[in-house]
Amino acid sequence: MQPCDLTSTGGATIASRFYEPPGRPRAAVVIGGAMGVKQDYYAAFAQWLAAQGYLVASFDYRGMGDSRHGPLRELRADLFDWAADFDTVIAATLLRGGGAPLYLIGHSLGAQLPGLLTHRDRVAGMVSVAAGSGYWRDNAPQLKRMVLYFWHVLVPVATKLFGYFPGRRLRKVGDLPVGVVLQWRKWCLNPRYHVGAEGTPVREKFEGARFPLVALSITDDELMTERGTHVLVDCYANAPRRVERIAPADVHARRIGHFGFFREQFQTSLWQRTVLLLQGFQPSQETAA
Template sequence: MRPEVVQVADGTRLAACVWDAAGPPRGSVVVGGAMGVPQDFYAPFARWLAQRGWRVTTFDYRGSGQSRPASGSLRGFHADLFDWTRDYAAVIDHAQAALPHRSLYLLGHSLGAQLPGLLANQHKVDGLLSVAAGSGYWRQNAPALRRVVLIFWFLLVPIATRLCGYFPGRRLRVVGDLPAGVVLQWRRWCLNPRYSVGAEGEAVRRRYASARFPVRALSIEDDELMTDPGIRSLLALYENAPSEIERIVPRQFGIARLGHFGAFRREREADFWPLLAQWLGRFEQAQAR
Protein backbone atom coordinates (compact mmCIF):
# COMPACT_ATOMS: atom_id res chain seq x y z
CA MET A 1 0.00 0.00 0.00
CA ARG A 2 1.10 3.53 -0.63
CA PRO A 3 -0.68 6.77 0.28
CA GLU A 4 -1.42 9.13 -2.57
CA VAL A 5 -2.95 12.58 -2.97
CA VAL A 6 -5.63 13.06 -5.60
CA GLN A 7 -6.33 16.62 -6.69
CA VAL A 8 -9.85 17.57 -7.73
CA ALA A 9 -10.40 20.19 -10.45
CA ASP A 10 -11.39 22.79 -7.86
CA GLY A 11 -8.04 22.39 -6.07
CA THR A 12 -9.28 20.14 -3.25
CA ARG A 13 -6.70 17.54 -2.25
CA LEU A 14 -7.98 14.12 -1.24
CA ALA A 15 -6.24 11.42 0.77
CA ALA A 16 -6.19 8.11 -1.08
CA CYS A 17 -4.42 4.77 -0.78
CA VAL A 18 -3.39 2.45 -3.60
CA TRP A 19 -2.72 -1.27 -3.35
CA ASP A 20 -0.82 -2.46 -6.40
CA ALA A 21 -1.79 -5.81 -7.86
CA ALA A 22 0.28 -8.85 -7.09
CA GLY A 23 1.51 -9.73 -10.56
CA PRO A 24 0.09 -8.38 -13.83
CA PRO A 25 -3.02 -6.33 -12.96
CA ARG A 26 -6.41 -7.62 -14.05
CA GLY A 27 -7.78 -4.10 -13.82
CA SER A 28 -8.65 -1.33 -11.37
CA VAL A 29 -11.15 -1.34 -8.53
CA VAL A 30 -12.13 1.94 -6.86
CA VAL A 31 -13.82 1.49 -3.50
CA GLY A 32 -16.51 4.10 -2.84
CA GLY A 33 -17.14 4.23 0.89
CA ALA A 34 -20.35 4.57 2.88
CA MET A 35 -21.49 7.78 4.54
CA GLY A 36 -19.20 8.69 7.44
CA VAL A 37 -16.98 5.60 7.01
CA PRO A 38 -13.23 6.31 6.60
CA GLN A 39 -11.19 4.52 3.96
CA ASP A 40 -9.20 2.74 6.69
CA PHE A 41 -12.25 0.53 7.25
CA TYR A 42 -11.79 -0.96 3.77
CA ALA A 43 -8.01 -1.36 3.99
CA PRO A 44 -7.90 -5.09 4.94
CA PHE A 45 -10.25 -5.96 2.08
CA ALA A 46 -8.33 -3.74 -0.37
CA ARG A 47 -5.07 -5.46 0.55
CA TRP A 48 -6.67 -8.90 0.14
CA LEU A 49 -8.17 -7.98 -3.25
CA ALA A 50 -4.84 -6.62 -4.52
CA GLN A 51 -3.25 -9.97 -3.70
CA ARG A 52 -5.71 -11.48 -6.18
CA GLY A 53 -4.58 -9.35 -9.08
CA TRP A 54 -6.48 -6.07 -8.80
CA ARG A 55 -5.09 -2.56 -8.45
CA VAL A 56 -7.29 -1.17 -5.66
CA THR A 57 -7.84 2.47 -4.69
CA THR A 58 -9.59 3.71 -1.55
CA PHE A 59 -10.14 7.37 -0.64
CA ASP A 60 -11.76 9.76 1.79
CA TYR A 61 -14.30 12.29 0.55
CA ARG A 62 -13.45 15.91 1.34
CA GLY A 63 -14.10 16.76 4.97
CA SER A 64 -13.91 13.13 6.10
CA GLY A 65 -11.24 10.72 7.29
CA GLN A 66 -7.78 11.84 6.23
CA SER A 67 -9.31 14.42 3.86
CA ARG A 68 -10.48 16.60 6.75
CA PRO A 69 -9.19 20.20 6.73
CA ALA A 70 -5.77 20.77 8.31
CA SER A 71 -7.41 22.43 11.32
CA GLY A 72 -9.36 19.24 12.00
CA SER A 73 -12.55 21.26 12.42
CA LEU A 74 -15.57 20.96 10.11
CA ARG A 75 -17.23 24.09 11.47
CA GLY A 76 -17.88 26.26 8.45
CA PHE A 77 -16.39 23.70 6.05
CA HIS A 78 -18.25 23.87 2.72
CA ALA A 79 -19.06 20.60 0.96
CA ASP A 80 -22.14 18.82 -0.31
CA LEU A 81 -22.88 15.51 -2.02
CA PHE A 82 -22.23 17.00 -5.46
CA ASP A 83 -18.73 17.88 -4.23
CA TRP A 84 -18.32 14.31 -2.98
CA THR A 85 -19.36 13.08 -6.42
CA ARG A 86 -16.65 15.26 -7.98
CA ASP A 87 -14.19 13.73 -5.50
CA TYR A 88 -15.26 10.25 -6.58
CA ALA A 89 -14.84 11.22 -10.25
CA ALA A 90 -11.33 12.58 -9.61
CA VAL A 91 -10.29 9.30 -7.98
CA ILE A 92 -11.69 7.37 -10.96
CA ASP A 93 -9.68 9.60 -13.31
CA HIS A 94 -6.56 8.98 -11.21
CA ALA A 95 -7.06 5.21 -11.21
CA GLN A 96 -7.89 5.04 -14.91
CA ALA A 97 -4.79 7.06 -15.84
CA ALA A 98 -2.61 4.54 -14.00
CA LEU A 99 -4.04 1.58 -15.98
CA PRO A 100 -5.52 3.16 -19.12
CA HIS A 101 -5.85 -0.11 -21.03
CA ARG A 102 -7.50 -2.14 -18.28
CA SER A 103 -11.09 -2.26 -17.08
CA LEU A 104 -12.14 -0.15 -14.11
CA TYR A 105 -14.84 -1.27 -11.70
CA LEU A 106 -16.45 0.45 -8.76
CA LEU A 107 -17.14 -1.37 -5.53
CA GLY A 108 -19.67 0.90 -3.88
CA HIS A 109 -20.72 0.44 -0.28
CA SER A 110 -24.01 2.19 0.55
CA LEU A 111 -23.46 5.85 -0.49
CA GLY A 112 -20.59 4.63 -2.65
CA ALA A 113 -23.13 2.93 -4.94
CA GLN A 114 -25.55 5.88 -4.93
CA LEU A 115 -23.17 8.59 -6.14
CA PRO A 116 -21.98 6.88 -9.36
CA GLY A 117 -25.28 7.84 -10.97
CA LEU A 118 -24.15 11.46 -10.71
CA LEU A 119 -20.63 11.01 -12.12
CA ALA A 120 -19.57 13.17 -15.06
CA ASN A 121 -17.09 10.47 -16.18
CA GLN A 122 -19.41 7.45 -16.19
CA HIS A 123 -17.87 6.36 -19.49
CA LYS A 124 -14.71 5.34 -17.61
CA VAL A 125 -16.64 2.85 -15.43
CA ASP A 126 -16.99 -0.72 -16.68
CA GLY A 127 -19.20 -1.99 -13.86
CA LEU A 128 -20.55 -1.23 -10.38
CA LEU A 129 -20.73 -3.84 -7.64
CA SER A 130 -23.23 -2.35 -5.20
CA VAL A 131 -23.00 -3.65 -1.64
CA ALA A 132 -25.72 -2.84 0.92
CA ALA A 133 -26.90 0.18 -1.06
CA GLY A 134 -30.49 1.36 -1.38
CA SER A 135 -32.29 4.60 -2.01
CA GLY A 136 -32.16 5.78 1.61
CA TYR A 137 -35.78 6.99 1.55
CA TRP A 138 -36.89 6.73 5.16
CA ARG A 139 -40.09 4.74 4.53
CA GLN A 140 -37.92 2.04 2.94
CA ASN A 141 -35.59 1.76 5.92
CA ALA A 142 -35.77 -1.39 8.01
CA PRO A 143 -38.74 -1.35 10.46
CA ALA A 144 -36.56 -0.93 13.57
CA LEU A 145 -34.87 2.10 12.01
CA ARG A 146 -38.12 3.70 10.87
CA ARG A 147 -39.19 3.99 14.50
CA VAL A 148 -36.40 6.45 15.24
CA VAL A 149 -35.33 7.90 11.89
CA LEU A 150 -37.78 10.82 11.91
CA ILE A 151 -36.36 11.94 15.25
CA PHE A 152 -32.94 11.83 13.57
CA TRP A 153 -34.02 13.86 10.54
CA PHE A 154 -36.35 16.38 12.19
CA LEU A 155 -34.64 16.94 15.54
CA LEU A 156 -31.12 15.61 15.88
CA VAL A 157 -29.70 16.59 12.47
CA PRO A 158 -31.06 20.15 12.18
CA ILE A 159 -30.45 21.07 15.82
CA ALA A 160 -26.97 19.55 16.15
CA THR A 161 -25.86 20.92 12.78
CA ARG A 162 -27.09 24.42 13.57
CA LEU A 163 -25.41 24.42 16.99
CA CYS A 164 -22.06 23.01 15.84
CA GLY A 165 -21.78 24.22 12.25
CA TYR A 166 -21.43 20.58 11.14
CA PHE A 167 -22.98 17.28 12.17
CA PRO A 168 -21.04 15.96 15.19
CA GLY A 169 -21.85 12.32 14.51
CA ARG A 170 -18.74 10.93 16.15
CA ARG A 171 -19.63 12.60 19.43
CA LEU A 172 -23.25 11.47 19.11
CA ARG A 173 -22.17 7.96 18.00
CA VAL A 174 -24.32 8.24 14.88
CA VAL A 175 -22.91 7.99 11.32
CA GLY A 176 -19.75 10.06 11.92
CA ASP A 177 -18.78 13.72 11.57
CA LEU A 178 -20.23 15.26 8.40
CA PRO A 179 -20.00 18.69 6.78
CA ALA A 180 -23.22 20.65 7.19
CA GLY A 181 -23.87 20.77 3.44
CA VAL A 182 -23.50 17.01 3.14
CA VAL A 183 -25.82 16.04 5.98
CA LEU A 184 -28.52 18.60 5.12
CA GLN A 185 -28.57 17.56 1.46
CA TRP A 186 -28.63 13.89 2.49
CA ARG A 187 -31.59 14.75 4.74
CA ARG A 188 -33.50 16.14 1.74
CA TRP A 189 -32.76 13.00 -0.24
CA CYS A 190 -33.85 10.63 2.53
CA LEU A 191 -37.14 12.46 3.02
CA ASN A 192 -38.07 12.23 -0.67
CA PRO A 193 -39.73 9.07 -2.08
CA ARG A 194 -37.49 9.23 -5.17
CA TYR A 195 -34.39 9.99 -3.11
CA SER A 196 -31.73 12.04 -4.94
CA VAL A 197 -33.70 12.28 -8.18
CA GLY A 198 -36.83 13.47 -6.39
CA ALA A 199 -34.96 15.97 -4.25
CA GLU A 200 -32.76 17.44 -7.00
CA GLY A 201 -34.96 17.30 -10.09
CA GLU A 202 -34.68 16.62 -13.80
CA ALA A 203 -30.96 17.29 -14.25
CA VAL A 204 -30.11 14.58 -11.73
CA ARG A 205 -32.66 12.18 -13.23
CA ARG A 206 -30.99 12.61 -16.62
CA ARG A 207 -27.56 12.01 -15.11
CA TYR A 208 -28.66 8.67 -13.62
CA ALA A 209 -30.39 7.79 -16.88
CA SER A 210 -27.13 8.36 -18.77
CA ALA A 211 -25.39 5.53 -16.87
CA ARG A 212 -24.81 2.50 -19.08
CA PHE A 213 -22.36 0.49 -16.97
CA PRO A 214 -23.73 -2.80 -15.58
CA VAL A 215 -24.79 -2.82 -11.93
CA ARG A 216 -24.82 -5.91 -9.74
CA ALA A 217 -26.52 -5.15 -6.42
CA LEU A 218 -26.07 -7.31 -3.32
CA SER A 219 -29.18 -7.23 -1.15
CA ILE A 220 -28.23 -8.51 2.31
CA GLU A 221 -31.07 -10.15 4.19
CA ASP A 222 -30.10 -8.91 7.67
CA ASP A 223 -29.05 -5.38 6.63
CA GLU A 224 -30.40 -3.18 9.42
CA LEU A 225 -30.42 -0.07 7.19
CA MET A 226 -31.15 -1.06 3.59
CA THR A 227 -34.17 -3.20 2.71
CA ASP A 228 -34.81 -5.01 -0.55
CA PRO A 229 -37.44 -2.43 -1.64
CA GLY A 230 -34.90 0.35 -1.06
CA ILE A 231 -32.32 -1.49 -3.16
CA ARG A 232 -34.83 -1.93 -5.98
CA SER A 233 -35.68 1.78 -5.78
CA LEU A 234 -32.02 2.72 -6.18
CA LEU A 235 -31.63 0.43 -9.19
CA ALA A 236 -34.71 2.04 -10.74
CA LEU A 237 -32.84 5.36 -10.78
CA TYR A 238 -30.23 3.70 -13.01
CA GLU A 239 -33.02 3.26 -15.53
CA ASN A 240 -30.85 2.54 -18.59
CA ALA A 241 -28.10 0.55 -16.90
CA PRO A 242 -28.26 -3.26 -17.15
CA SER A 243 -28.77 -4.39 -13.57
CA GLU A 244 -29.44 -7.42 -11.41
CA ILE A 245 -29.92 -8.13 -7.72
CA GLU A 246 -28.23 -10.93 -5.83
CA ARG A 247 -30.06 -11.74 -2.60
CA ILE A 248 -27.58 -12.62 0.15
CA VAL A 249 -28.86 -14.85 2.95
CA PRO A 250 -25.88 -15.04 5.34
CA ARG A 251 -26.74 -18.42 6.83
CA GLN A 252 -26.60 -20.01 3.37
CA PHE A 253 -22.90 -19.16 3.38
CA GLY A 254 -22.38 -20.34 6.95
CA ILE A 255 -22.29 -16.74 8.23
CA ALA A 256 -24.22 -15.84 11.38
CA ARG A 257 -24.53 -12.16 10.53
CA LEU A 258 -23.48 -9.62 7.89
CA GLY A 259 -25.68 -6.58 8.41
CA HIS A 260 -24.89 -3.26 6.74
CA PHE A 261 -21.15 -3.25 7.44
CA GLY A 262 -20.18 -6.89 7.82
CA ALA A 263 -19.18 -7.56 4.20
CA PHE A 264 -15.91 -5.67 4.68
CA ARG A 265 -14.95 -6.76 8.17
CA ARG A 266 -11.74 -8.76 8.50
CA GLU A 267 -13.54 -11.82 9.88
CA ARG A 268 -15.23 -12.25 6.47
CA GLU A 269 -11.92 -12.89 4.69
CA ALA A 270 -12.40 -16.65 4.44
CA ASP A 271 -16.09 -16.84 3.62
CA PHE A 272 -17.46 -13.65 2.04
CA TRP A 273 -14.53 -11.85 0.45
CA PRO A 274 -14.03 -14.65 -2.11
CA LEU A 275 -17.66 -14.13 -3.13
CA LEU A 276 -17.08 -10.39 -3.65
CA ALA A 277 -14.06 -11.23 -5.81
CA GLN A 278 -16.15 -13.73 -7.72
CA TRP A 279 -18.84 -11.13 -8.45
CA LEU A 280 -16.19 -8.68 -9.68
CA GLY A 281 -14.90 -11.45 -11.91
CA ARG A 282 -18.31 -11.80 -13.50
CA PHE A 283 -17.95 -8.31 -14.94
CA GLU A 284 -14.70 -9.47 -16.55
CA GLN A 285 -16.37 -12.56 -17.96
CA ALA A 286 -19.26 -10.55 -19.41
CA GLN A 287 -16.85 -8.12 -21.10
CA ALA A 288 -14.88 -11.02 -22.61
CA ARG A 289 -17.93 -12.45 -24.37
Protein backbone atom coordinates in the same frame (compact mmCIF):
# COMPACT_ATOMS: atom_id res chain seq x y z
CA MET B 1 -0.12 0.29 -0.30
CA GLN B 2 0.81 3.72 -1.63
CA PRO B 3 -0.85 6.79 -0.07
CA CYS B 4 -1.49 9.59 -2.53
CA ASP B 5 -3.02 13.05 -2.13
CA LEU B 6 -5.16 14.08 -5.09
CA THR B 7 -6.58 17.51 -5.92
CA SER B 8 -10.33 17.56 -6.48
CA THR B 9 -12.68 20.39 -7.45
CA GLY B 10 -12.28 23.63 -5.57
CA GLY B 11 -8.72 22.65 -4.67
CA ALA B 12 -9.85 20.07 -2.11
CA THR B 13 -7.13 17.58 -1.14
CA ILE B 14 -8.39 14.01 -1.25
CA ALA B 15 -6.44 11.35 0.62
CA SER B 16 -6.37 8.16 -1.42
CA ARG B 17 -4.54 4.85 -1.26
CA PHE B 18 -3.48 2.62 -4.12
CA TYR B 19 -2.98 -1.10 -3.56
CA GLU B 20 -0.80 -2.57 -6.28
CA PRO B 21 -1.13 -6.18 -7.50
CA PRO B 22 1.96 -8.41 -7.73
CA GLY B 23 1.98 -8.19 -11.53
CA ARG B 24 0.15 -6.48 -14.35
CA PRO B 25 -3.37 -5.63 -13.12
CA ARG B 26 -6.16 -7.74 -14.52
CA ALA B 27 -8.47 -4.76 -13.83
CA ALA B 28 -8.74 -1.69 -11.61
CA VAL B 29 -11.22 -1.22 -8.77
CA VAL B 30 -12.25 1.93 -6.91
CA ILE B 31 -13.94 1.43 -3.54
CA GLY B 32 -16.57 4.04 -2.72
CA GLY B 33 -17.15 4.15 1.02
CA ALA B 34 -20.29 4.52 3.09
CA MET B 35 -21.42 7.72 4.80
CA GLY B 36 -19.14 8.52 7.74
CA VAL B 37 -16.89 5.48 7.18
CA LYS B 38 -13.14 6.03 6.78
CA GLN B 39 -11.18 4.26 4.05
CA ASP B 40 -9.30 2.45 6.83
CA TYR B 41 -12.35 0.23 7.17
CA TYR B 42 -11.80 -1.21 3.68
CA ALA B 43 -8.02 -1.72 3.98
CA ALA B 44 -8.05 -5.48 4.57
CA PHE B 45 -10.48 -6.03 1.69
CA ALA B 46 -8.42 -3.76 -0.60
CA GLN B 47 -5.20 -5.62 0.24
CA TRP B 48 -6.85 -8.97 -0.40
CA LEU B 49 -8.31 -7.78 -3.70
CA ALA B 50 -4.90 -6.52 -4.81
CA ALA B 51 -3.48 -9.98 -4.05
CA GLN B 52 -6.06 -11.39 -6.49
CA GLY B 53 -4.52 -9.28 -9.26
CA TYR B 54 -6.47 -6.02 -9.09
CA LEU B 55 -5.21 -2.46 -8.83
CA VAL B 56 -7.36 -1.11 -5.98
CA ALA B 57 -8.00 2.48 -4.89
CA SER B 58 -9.74 3.72 -1.76
CA PHE B 59 -10.24 7.29 -0.56
CA ASP B 60 -11.83 9.58 1.99
CA TYR B 61 -14.37 12.15 0.80
CA ARG B 62 -13.42 15.76 1.51
CA GLY B 63 -13.82 16.54 5.21
CA MET B 64 -13.70 12.86 6.15
CA GLY B 65 -10.88 10.74 7.57
CA ASP B 66 -7.49 11.68 6.16
CA SER B 67 -9.17 14.20 3.84
CA ARG B 68 -10.23 16.33 6.79
CA HIS B 69 -8.18 19.51 6.93
CA GLY B 70 -9.15 22.16 9.45
CA PRO B 71 -12.42 22.68 11.35
CA LEU B 72 -15.37 20.92 9.73
CA ARG B 73 -17.62 23.91 10.40
CA GLU B 74 -15.53 25.90 7.92
CA LEU B 75 -15.91 23.37 5.11
CA ARG B 76 -18.42 24.14 2.38
CA ALA B 77 -19.19 20.82 0.73
CA ASP B 78 -22.20 18.80 -0.38
CA LEU B 79 -22.81 15.40 -1.92
CA PHE B 80 -22.15 16.72 -5.42
CA ASP B 81 -18.68 17.65 -4.19
CA TRP B 82 -18.25 14.13 -2.84
CA ALA B 83 -19.22 12.75 -6.24
CA ALA B 84 -16.52 15.00 -7.72
CA ASP B 85 -14.02 13.49 -5.25
CA PHE B 86 -15.07 10.02 -6.45
CA ASP B 87 -14.45 11.21 -10.02
CA THR B 88 -11.02 12.50 -9.09
CA VAL B 89 -9.98 9.11 -7.73
CA ILE B 90 -11.38 7.32 -10.77
CA ALA B 91 -9.36 9.58 -13.10
CA ALA B 92 -6.16 8.86 -11.16
CA THR B 93 -6.89 5.13 -11.15
CA LEU B 94 -7.46 5.09 -14.90
CA LEU B 95 -4.04 6.68 -15.38
CA ARG B 96 -2.42 4.00 -13.23
CA GLY B 97 -4.42 1.14 -14.73
CA GLY B 98 -2.73 1.05 -18.11
CA GLY B 99 -5.93 0.51 -20.06
CA ALA B 100 -7.34 -2.21 -17.77
CA PRO B 101 -11.13 -2.16 -17.27
CA LEU B 102 -12.28 -0.18 -14.26
CA TYR B 103 -14.89 -1.40 -11.79
CA LEU B 104 -16.54 0.17 -8.77
CA ILE B 105 -17.39 -1.42 -5.45
CA GLY B 106 -19.83 0.88 -3.70
CA HIS B 107 -20.73 0.41 -0.06
CA SER B 108 -24.01 2.14 0.82
CA LEU B 109 -23.42 5.80 -0.18
CA GLY B 110 -20.61 4.59 -2.46
CA ALA B 111 -23.26 2.96 -4.68
CA GLN B 112 -25.62 5.95 -4.51
CA LEU B 113 -23.23 8.49 -6.06
CA PRO B 114 -21.88 6.86 -9.27
CA GLY B 115 -24.82 8.00 -11.38
CA LEU B 116 -23.51 11.52 -10.83
CA LEU B 117 -20.00 10.75 -12.08
CA THR B 118 -18.42 12.50 -15.03
CA HIS B 119 -16.44 9.32 -15.70
CA ARG B 120 -19.40 6.93 -15.60
CA ASP B 121 -18.81 6.03 -19.25
CA ARG B 122 -15.38 4.68 -18.25
CA VAL B 123 -16.87 2.32 -15.64
CA ALA B 124 -17.11 -1.31 -16.78
CA GLY B 125 -19.32 -2.46 -13.90
CA MET B 126 -20.30 -1.88 -10.29
CA VAL B 127 -20.94 -4.15 -7.32
CA SER B 128 -23.22 -2.44 -4.83
CA VAL B 129 -22.96 -3.64 -1.23
CA ALA B 130 -25.70 -3.00 1.35
CA ALA B 131 -26.96 0.05 -0.55
CA GLY B 132 -30.48 1.39 -0.85
CA SER B 133 -32.31 4.59 -1.66
CA GLY B 134 -32.21 5.95 1.89
CA TYR B 135 -35.83 7.17 1.70
CA TRP B 136 -37.04 6.98 5.29
CA ARG B 137 -40.12 4.85 4.60
CA ASP B 138 -37.86 2.26 2.97
CA ASN B 139 -35.50 2.09 5.97
CA ALA B 140 -35.26 -1.09 8.03
CA PRO B 141 -37.85 -1.24 10.87
CA GLN B 142 -35.41 -0.55 13.71
CA LEU B 143 -34.09 2.55 11.93
CA LYS B 144 -37.53 3.78 10.87
CA ARG B 145 -38.60 4.06 14.51
CA MET B 146 -36.24 6.98 15.14
CA VAL B 147 -35.36 8.38 11.74
CA LEU B 148 -38.00 11.13 11.64
CA TYR B 149 -36.70 12.49 14.93
CA PHE B 150 -33.22 12.34 13.42
CA TRP B 151 -34.15 14.29 10.29
CA HIS B 152 -36.67 16.76 11.74
CA VAL B 153 -35.11 17.51 15.13
CA LEU B 154 -31.58 16.24 15.68
CA VAL B 155 -30.00 17.23 12.36
CA PRO B 156 -31.51 20.76 12.10
CA VAL B 157 -30.78 21.62 15.74
CA ALA B 158 -27.26 20.14 15.85
CA THR B 159 -26.13 21.75 12.60
CA LYS B 160 -27.51 25.11 13.70
CA LEU B 161 -25.65 24.91 17.01
CA PHE B 162 -22.32 23.54 15.78
CA GLY B 163 -22.07 24.57 12.12
CA TYR B 164 -21.63 20.91 11.14
CA PHE B 165 -23.21 17.63 12.20
CA PRO B 166 -21.37 16.36 15.34
CA GLY B 167 -22.16 12.73 14.71
CA ARG B 168 -19.26 11.33 16.75
CA ARG B 169 -20.45 13.15 19.83
CA LEU B 170 -24.03 12.03 19.22
CA ARG B 171 -22.99 8.49 18.21
CA LYS B 172 -24.87 8.88 14.94
CA VAL B 173 -23.18 8.30 11.55
CA GLY B 174 -20.09 10.44 12.27
CA ASP B 175 -19.09 14.08 11.88
CA LEU B 176 -20.40 15.48 8.59
CA PRO B 177 -20.19 18.83 6.79
CA VAL B 178 -23.40 20.79 7.10
CA GLY B 179 -23.93 20.85 3.32
CA VAL B 180 -23.59 17.08 3.11
CA VAL B 181 -25.97 16.22 5.93
CA LEU B 182 -28.65 18.74 4.88
CA GLN B 183 -28.58 17.54 1.27
CA TRP B 184 -28.69 13.95 2.49
CA ARG B 185 -31.71 14.90 4.61
CA LYS B 186 -33.40 16.30 1.50
CA TRP B 187 -32.75 13.06 -0.36
CA CYS B 188 -33.94 10.81 2.47
CA LEU B 189 -37.26 12.63 2.75
CA ASN B 190 -38.08 12.06 -0.93
CA PRO B 191 -39.61 8.75 -2.14
CA ARG B 192 -37.32 8.77 -5.18
CA TYR B 193 -34.28 9.73 -3.11
CA HIS B 194 -31.70 11.83 -5.05
CA VAL B 195 -33.43 11.39 -8.39
CA GLY B 196 -36.64 12.77 -6.92
CA ALA B 197 -35.14 15.41 -4.65
CA GLU B 198 -32.83 16.96 -7.25
CA GLY B 199 -35.13 16.68 -10.25
CA THR B 200 -34.50 16.30 -13.97
CA PRO B 201 -30.73 17.02 -14.16
CA VAL B 202 -29.86 14.25 -11.68
CA ARG B 203 -32.46 11.84 -13.06
CA GLU B 204 -31.00 12.24 -16.55
CA LYS B 205 -27.46 11.67 -15.27
CA PHE B 206 -28.49 8.37 -13.70
CA GLU B 207 -30.36 7.41 -16.85
CA GLY B 208 -27.13 8.06 -18.75
CA ALA B 209 -25.27 5.37 -16.81
CA ARG B 210 -24.85 2.22 -18.91
CA PHE B 211 -22.44 0.14 -16.84
CA PRO B 212 -23.75 -3.21 -15.53
CA LEU B 213 -24.73 -3.24 -11.87
CA VAL B 214 -25.16 -6.06 -9.37
CA ALA B 215 -26.57 -5.03 -6.00
CA LEU B 216 -25.93 -7.31 -3.04
CA SER B 217 -28.78 -6.91 -0.56
CA ILE B 218 -28.15 -8.28 2.94
CA THR B 219 -31.14 -9.89 4.64
CA ASP B 220 -30.13 -8.81 8.16
CA ASP B 221 -29.12 -5.28 7.17
CA GLU B 222 -30.17 -3.04 10.06
CA LEU B 223 -30.39 0.06 7.84
CA MET B 224 -31.39 -0.91 4.29
CA THR B 225 -34.29 -3.01 3.03
CA GLU B 226 -34.70 -5.03 -0.15
CA ARG B 227 -37.32 -2.54 -1.34
CA GLY B 228 -34.90 0.35 -0.80
CA THR B 229 -32.24 -1.50 -2.77
CA HIS B 230 -34.61 -1.97 -5.71
CA VAL B 231 -35.53 1.74 -5.63
CA LEU B 232 -31.86 2.70 -5.83
CA VAL B 233 -31.01 0.16 -8.53
CA ASP B 234 -33.92 1.37 -10.64
CA CYS B 235 -32.49 4.91 -10.60
CA TYR B 236 -29.91 3.43 -13.01
CA ALA B 237 -32.81 2.99 -15.40
CA ASN B 238 -30.84 2.16 -18.55
CA ALA B 239 -28.11 0.03 -17.00
CA PRO B 240 -28.14 -3.79 -17.01
CA ARG B 241 -28.94 -4.44 -13.35
CA ARG B 242 -30.01 -7.05 -10.86
CA VAL B 243 -30.36 -7.54 -7.11
CA GLU B 244 -28.96 -10.58 -5.30
CA ARG B 245 -30.04 -11.33 -1.74
CA ILE B 246 -27.50 -12.70 0.74
CA ALA B 247 -28.41 -14.22 4.10
CA PRO B 248 -25.93 -14.96 6.90
CA ALA B 249 -26.80 -18.64 6.64
CA ASP B 250 -25.60 -18.60 3.02
CA VAL B 251 -22.05 -17.97 4.24
CA HIS B 252 -22.30 -19.92 7.51
CA ALA B 253 -22.33 -16.77 9.63
CA ARG B 254 -24.51 -15.58 12.47
CA ARG B 255 -24.56 -12.03 11.18
CA ILE B 256 -23.50 -9.83 8.25
CA GLY B 257 -25.51 -6.63 8.71
CA HIS B 258 -24.87 -3.30 7.03
CA PHE B 259 -21.13 -3.24 7.75
CA GLY B 260 -20.06 -6.88 8.06
CA PHE B 261 -19.37 -7.62 4.39
CA PHE B 262 -15.83 -6.21 4.66
CA ARG B 263 -14.74 -8.31 7.65
CA GLU B 264 -11.85 -10.69 6.98
CA GLN B 265 -13.93 -13.70 8.02
CA PHE B 266 -15.64 -13.47 4.61
CA GLN B 267 -12.51 -13.81 2.47
CA THR B 268 -13.45 -17.21 1.09
CA SER B 269 -17.15 -16.45 0.72
CA LEU B 270 -18.38 -12.89 0.16
CA TRP B 271 -15.04 -11.52 -1.01
CA GLN B 272 -14.52 -14.38 -3.43
CA ARG B 273 -18.07 -13.89 -4.68
CA THR B 274 -17.22 -10.27 -5.41
CA VAL B 275 -14.28 -11.31 -7.58
CA LEU B 276 -16.53 -13.65 -9.55
CA LEU B 277 -18.97 -10.79 -10.12
CA LEU B 278 -16.19 -8.52 -11.33
CA GLN B 279 -14.97 -11.22 -13.70
CA GLY B 280 -18.50 -11.62 -15.00
CA PHE B 281 -18.86 -8.00 -16.09
CA GLN B 282 -16.28 -8.03 -18.93
CA PRO B 283 -14.19 -11.19 -18.66
CA SER B 284 -12.75 -10.76 -22.15
CA GLN B 285 -11.12 -7.48 -21.13
CA GLU B 286 -9.42 -8.78 -17.99
CA THR B 287 -5.81 -9.77 -18.42
CA ALA B 288 -3.94 -12.32 -16.39
CA ALA B 289 -2.19 -10.89 -13.34
